[in-house]
Amino acid sequence: MATDPIHQFQIQKLIPIEIGGVDFSFTNSALFMALTVAGASAFLILSTRGRGLVPSRWQSAAEMTYEFVAGTLRESAGSEGMRFFPFVFSLFMFILVANLLGMFPYFFTVTSHIIVTAAMAMAVILTVIVYGLWRHKLHFFKLFVPSGVPAVLLPFITLIEILSFISRPISLSIRLFANMLAGHITLKVFAGFVVALSSLGFVGILGAILPLLAAVALTALEFLVAALQAYVFAILTCLYLNDALHPGH
Amino acid sequence: MSDRDGVPDPSTSAEDTELSNRLRKLGKRLDQHRDVRDEEVRRDAAPRRPGVAMAMRLGADFVAGVVVGAALGWGFDRLFDTSPWGLVVLLLLGFAAGLLNVMRSAGLVRPGIGGADRGRDGKQDGT
Secondary structure, eight states, X not given: OOOOTTGGGOOOEEEOOEETTEEOOEEHHHHHHHHHHHHHHHXXXXXXXXXXXXXXXXXXXXXXXXXXXXXXXXXXXXGGGGGGHHHHHHHHHHHHHHHHHTTSTTOOOGGGSHHHHXXXXXXXXXXXXXXXXXXXXXXXXXXXXXXXXXTTTHHHHHHHHHHHHHHHHHHHHHHHHHHHHHHHHHHHHHHHHHHHHHTTOHHHHHHHHHHHHHHHHHHHHHHHHHHHHHHHHHHHHHHHHHHHHSOOO | OHXXXXXXXXXXXXXXXXXXXXXXXXXHHHHHHHHHHHHHHHHXXXXXXXXXXXXXXXXXXXXXXXXXXXXXXXXXXXXXXXXXXXXXXXXXXXXHHHXXXXXXXXXXXXXXXXXXXXXXXXXXXXX
């Protein structure tokens, strides 16, 4: 049994595919992305199939998810922001389901790879830039030029604003990836302690109680983080979309 | 519904105006309802936001600012052979941007500049 805490993040080729010298293999990461999409779709489609006026338990869960994301989007980007609802909701569900799937032992956590989270963050920022430019033309750049700043400071402030804008996709992708990666490594390390210590005989088993308790507590924490990171990603997407809708008040 | 779908002929023009009046009234009431709902959503926005979620944003926000500053400075130096001045200046600016990110996430900076704040500034939705 592998006790290497990094082993769980290794990409394995399940079906090797190569087209024109480029590697298009179907990997375990791709498999779990597909599972995530299938899981999220199945949850929403099956739970809303009854369409009861008095919702069943599953339908209620689906409705709460919808209400939650819709409320978040409406409060941060206004009613106008609702045109981005499908985008934000898809992101939220994908991250949430991917994070929760990753909590199963022996499952692969898609969001613990920075390429996945960076791709989603880039999609968000490109949406903001493209929609902002299309909607407001050059007024979009008012985002970087705050009003009411002395002329001497304006170049510096503008530069800082631009840096702050560029840092957004980076913080967006790093936050999700780092949280999932660190959480799963910590969990693995503490669980590894339990195995290593309990093989040392009676005293070892006594000593293993502490890391076992820690592993249990960490599992609960990881569930919290899984849900919370999906929420944070969604709400930041909403805030950035708000900038695209209303740049520079 | 079926009234509206029918072919409009001159004899029913009175009915048409009546219908469009009703439609307008309904539209107004819907607008009012939506305004009230938006207002409600905004008012009880604050308590719904979990504090942990806010706290989790801060670290990454700050680090990202510094990293972006350092990366841009390094790239600038490589392009224009100005080492180490590009790195020095842009790292400091990146530090400032990181602080700005953090203060904005914490709601300490006036919203509107760049607008990475939410809630209250939504009220200026006039556009």
